[in-house]
Amino acid sequence: MNELVFFINNVLISGAVIGSIYALGAVGITLIFSILRFAHFAHADLMTLGAFFAFFLTALFPAIGPALGLPTAFVMLPLAMGLTALTAVYLDKAFYKPLRAQGVKPIVLVMASLGVTLMLQGLIRMFMGTSSRSLYIDDRKGIHRIDVPFELANRPIVITDPQILLILFLVVAVIALHLFLTRSKLGKAMRAMSDNPDLARVSGINTQKVVTVTWIIAGSLAAAAGTLLSLDVSLKPDLSFMLLLPIFAAAIVGGVGHPYGALAGGFVIGFAETLSVFNWAVLLRPFRDQLWFELPANLAFVPTEYKITVPFFILLAILVWRPTGLFKGKVL
Amino acid sequence: MHLLEAKNVHGGYGGMNILNGVDLAINADEIGVIVGPNGAGKSTLLKAIFGLLRVTEGSIELRGEPITNADPGELVLKKMAFVPQEKNIFPSLTVQENLEMGAYSRRDNYQHILEQVYHFFPPLADKRAQPAGELSGGQRQMVAMGRALMIEPSLILLDEPTAGLSPLYMADIFERIVTINAAGVGVLMVEQHAKQALKIAHKGFVLVAGQNRFTDTGMNLINNPEVAKAFLGG
Ligand SMILES: Nc1ncnc2c1ncn2[C@@H]1O[C@H](COP(=O)(O)OP(=O)(O)OP(=O)(O)O)[C@@H](O)[C@H]1O
Ligand SMILES: [Mg+2]
Numbered sequence: 001m002n003e004l005v006f007f008i009n010n011v012l013i014s015g016a017v018i019g020s021i022y023a024l025g026a027v028g029i030t031l032i033f034s035i036l037r038f039a040h041f042a043h044a045d046l047m048t049l050g051a052f053f054a055f056f057l058t059a060l061f062p063a064i065g066p067a068l069g070l071p072t073a074f075v076m077l078p079l080a081m082g083l084t085a086l087t088a089v090y091l092d093k094a095f096y097k098p099l100r101a102q103g104v105k106p107i108v109l110v111m112a113s114l115g116v117t118l119m120l121q122g123l124i125r126m127f128m129g130t131s132s133r134s135l136y137i138d139d140r141k142g143i144h145r146i147d148v149p150f151e152l153a154n155r156p157i158v159i160t161d162p163q164i165l166l167i168l169f170l171v172v173a174v175i176a177l178h179l180f181l182t183r184s185k186l187g188k189a190m191r192a193m194s195d196n197p198d199l200a201r202v203s204g205i206n207t208q209k210v211v212t213v214t215w216i217i218a219g220s221l222a223a224a225a226g227t228l229l230s231l232d233v234s235l236k237p238d239l240s241f242m243l244l245l246p247i248f249a250a251a252i253v254g255g256v257g258h259p260y261g262a263l264a265g266g267f268v269i270g271f272a273e274t275l276s277v278f279n280w281a282v283l284l285r286p287f288r289d290q291l292w293f294e295l296p297a298n299l300a301f302v303p304t305e306y307k308i309t310v311p312f313f314i315l316l317a318i319l320v321w322r323p324t325g326l327f328k329g330k331v332l
Numbered sequence: 333m334h335l336l337e338a339k340n341v342h343g344g345y346g347g348m349n350i351l352n353g354v355d356l357a358i359n360a361d362e363i364g365v366i367v368g369p370n371g372a373g374k375s376t377l378l379k380a381i382f383g384l385l386r387v388t389e390g391s392i393e394l395r396g397e398p399i400t401n402a403d404p405g406e407l408v409l410k411k412m413a414f415v416p417q418e419k420n421i422f423p424s425l426t427v428q429e430n431l432e433m434g435a436y437s438r439r440d441n442y443q444h445i446l447e448q449v450y451h452f453f454p455p456l457a458d459k460r461a462q463p464a465g466e467l468s469g470g471q472r473q474m475v476a477m478g479r480a481l482m483i484e485p486s487l488i489l490l491d492e493p494t495a496g497l498s499p500l501y502m503a504d505i506f507e508r509i510v511t512i513n514a515a516g517v518g519v520l521m522v523e524q525h526a527k528q529a530l531k532i533a534h535k536g537f538v539l540v541a542g543q544n545r546f547t548d549t550g551m552n553l554i555n556n557p558e559v560a561k562a563f564l565g566g
Contacts, residue, residue, distance in 0.1 A: 185436070188425065192433045195422040202382065202416065203479065204408030204437035 001153035003282050009158055011274045017163050017232065018246075019270025020170040024225035025247035026254060026262035027177070028218030034194035034257045035214045036096070038109035043222060044240035044247060045120035046084055050223020051230040051239065052124055054080035055135055062138035071142075073135040073231050074165055080227055081220035088219030089212055091116055097211075117240070125237050132236040135227070162232035169224055174263060177217070181259070186213055194257060242308065246273070249311035253318050255325025264326060273310045276301040333396045335360040335487055335518040336381070342389035343380045350376045352542040353390065356520075358535050360486070363509065363519040365550060367526040367563060368539035374522040375417050377539065378489050381520075382414040383407055394487070408437050413480035417491035417522070420476035423465025427456050430464045430475050434482030442482060449478040452508065470501045477505075481512070488512070490521035506532055527564045530554050538563055 025047055032040045057076035058065075065072025073080075095112050144164075145156035180187040186209070193200040193210050201207055226239065250269045254261025281299035288295045302310060318325065337357040344350040350373045358364035366374050379385040381392055383402045392400045394410060404414070413434075422430050431449055435442045450457035453474040459467060464475045473493055480488055493509065494502040502525060510532050513519050523529035530536050533550030538559060546559050553559050 185432070188429050188432060189436060192422045192425055192429070195424050196419055198384070199416065199419060199422060200433070201404050202384070202408075202414050203433045204405050204483070205433065206405065206436075 001148065001150045002155045003286060005148055005153055005155045005157055006282050007278070011271070011278050013157070013159055013163065015267070015271035015274035017166060017270075018273060019267035020166050021225045021229045021243070021266070022246050022250045022269050023263045023266025024170065024173070024221045025243060026250035026266045027259050028221050029247060029251040030254065030256055030259055030262040031190075031214050031218050033251070035190065035211060036100070036109070038096075038106040038113070039248070040218075041110060041113040041244070042091070042116040042120060043218070044243040045117050045124070046088055046219055046222035047226030047229075047243055048124055048235075048237065048240045049087060049120060049226070050080050050084040050219075051135070051226035051235050052128060053083045053223065054227040055128075055133060055230070055235050058135055058137050065139050071136065071161060071165070071231055072139055073227055074162070077169075077224060077227055081223040084223035085216040085219035088215040088222075092211065092215050121237070121240065128235075128237055130237055132234045134234050135231045141231075160232060162228055166228040166232070169228060173221060173224070177259060180217075186210070190214065245308060245315070246270075246311040249315040249318075252315060253325055255327035258325070258327045261325055261327035268326070269311045269314060272314055273307055276310050277304045277307050334358060334393070335362070335395060336364075336520060337393045337396075338377075338381060338390065339392075340390035341377065341380055341387055341392065343385050343387045344376070345385070349388070350542050351380060351387075354537075354539065354542065355544055355547070356537055358518055358520055360518050361513070361516060362534035363513050363521070363532055363550075364535040364537065365526075365529045365533035366520070366522045366537045366539055367524075367529065368537075368545070369563075372539045373542040374539055375491050376542075378414065378491050378520070378522060379416075382412070382489060384414075405437070408483060411483055411486040412489070413483055413485035413487070414489040415476045415480045415491060415493065417495065420491075421464045421472050421479070424463055426461050427464050427467070427475055428460040430479050431482055434479035437483060445482055445484060449481055452481075452511075453478055469496050470498075470505075473497065473505065477508075485517055487518040487520065490519065492522055492524055494523065494525055502528065527554060530564075 025043060029040055029043050054073045054076050057079055058073045061076070062072055065075050068075055095116055096109055099109055099112055142161035144159050146159070147156050181191055189200065189205045190210050190213065192203070192205060193207060197207070230239065246269050250265035251262050252265070253268050254263065254265030277300050279298050279300050281295055281297060284291065284295055284299065334357040339355055341351050341354045342349060354377055356364065366377065368374055376385060380387050383404045387400050391398060394412065399407060399410070422433060425433065431446055435445065450460070455471055456474055456478060459471065464472060467475065477490070477493065490509070494505050497505065506528060509519060509521070521529065530550040530553050536548055536550045536553040537544055538546040538553065546553060546556065548556070554564065
């Protein structure tokens with residue numbers, strides 16, 4: 001039974017957690033691609049930036065969380081999301097919008113977003129240094145140990161506060177996004193613009209407003225993902241390097257332009273990672289006498305240090321065999 | 333005063349000039365029909381009128397008010413609607429959502445207009461919850477026109493509303509255009525089915541190489557042997 005608990009902790013919970021992070025990032029990438037037709041490479045840096053804002057706010061008001069019984073950084077999350085959304089809107093105004101007005105090719109916008117990536121990384125390091133920091137300043141991470149009601153199991157299932165908050169946030173965000181896209185006038189206009197931008201203009205849709213709202217949604221989801229991940233692990237300035245490839249892989253696996261596909265893609269990548277670094281020897285150990293081979297101490301598909309290669313290979317496979325993604329999407 | 337008047341309009345894509353001085357005018361209760369060979373610049377002219385293409389010379393006026401190079405969003409507010417030749421629906425949106433997008437600029441309750449459009453195009457009423465991309469060509473054309481009608485336009489620009497439709501469907505669409513016009517909507521349309529279209533036209537314009545070749549009433553153009561021979565297939 002301990003082996004199963006180990007599996008639940010290391011594959012199911014870890015996969016769901018990292019999958020949620022990837023999903024929140026990938027939804028933003030997919031929305032930006034649908035509306036503005038370019039791959040926004042600086043997206044992972046918006047995630048870092050959001051976490052940075054949350055850290056900054058937590059340092060300013062460290063006592064708020066304990067008073068409410070929640071992590072301070074989580075209480076600060078709406079503000080961090082707002083600040084990141086605002087930053088995203090202004091980054092667009094400053095760097096992407098002038099290029100769009102010139103009618104440049106999408107690749108020029110991609111290059112510009114690479115420039116924005118470098119700029120944001122420089123700025124974040126300038127203010128924060130290169131060390132990793134905890135988003136818990138005056139409070140401590142709540143860790144829940146759930147005992148499994150089986151005799152043979154003496155190890156508990158472990159889940160932390162930030163993990164629970166992350167999953168709850170994702171559920172709420174997805175429902176809200178769905179209602180926005182299918183019920184609100186602006187959300188429908190967003191889908192219309194993704195479908196046919198010229199006709200959207202002809203119909204009198206305020207396309208600038210749609211663009212702004214896209215950045216607000218993408219920016220705030222990115223901030224939430226960055227903050228909740230940093231809350232669970234720690235805030236590192238190079239967070240975006242670890243996130244960039246998986247969130248793009250998730251968006252492409254899901255079929256670019258499909259928000260729900262991006263969501264699914266996030267979990268596909270998340271679980272693929274945890275399944276491939278999982279030490280299967282642990283699960284096989286109870287059966288080691290029946291096995292025809294000597295069970296090694298570590299039996300994982302991919303060593304943990306090489307986890308980043310997993311989304312890379314999934315991405316390659318998808319591009320080769322199903323370039324439109326699991327759901328039908330635009331080919332990048 | 334004319335509802336729409338274009339004078340000496342020049343324009344094109346990039347540096348290339350497609351329109352080389354087009355003149356055109358229709359009154360408030362009229363149907364104007366533009367015919368001409370493929371590549372004559374008919375679609376380009378409608379795009380230029382609707383502000384989707386830079387007019388480099390000449391002027392366009394709506395009820396005497398200059399609208400040269402106006403923003404399409406502004407023209408929608410002036411109750412001008414445009415149905416492009418291609419890609420004139422939102423395929424992944426439902427029929428109803430397509431119509432709602434037509435009404436995007438409205439601040440008032442447009443429920444009754446929605447019902448009017450369904451009444452006018454009965455096939456759409458049954459399909460209101462279906463993605464518009466799943467409809468037949470004729471039904472899509474209805475969605476496209478329905479979307480444009482949602483602002484209760486005083487002027488509607490139609491680019492080949494009968495393209496790809498069977499003769500029966502074509503007659504049906506022409507009939508509806510006459511009905512729309514009878515309700516007080518000015519119509520300016522481009523048509524390949526030149527003879528049938530000119531029959532319902534008050535004004536006709538034969539465009540060749542970005543210039544007016546003939547400008548007259550619809551009937552006069554049909555009866556003009558020169559026009560008939562060169563542009564109406566005998
Ligand atoms: N987006 C574009 N970019 C560059 N040139 C274009 C573009 N669209 C059309 N053209 C050119 O402009 C000219 C006129 O095209 P337009 O579409 O106005 O013709 P049309 O009279 O509507 O023809 P048809 O009857 O085939 O629809 C053509 O020579 C075409 O090649
Ligand atoms: Mg045309």
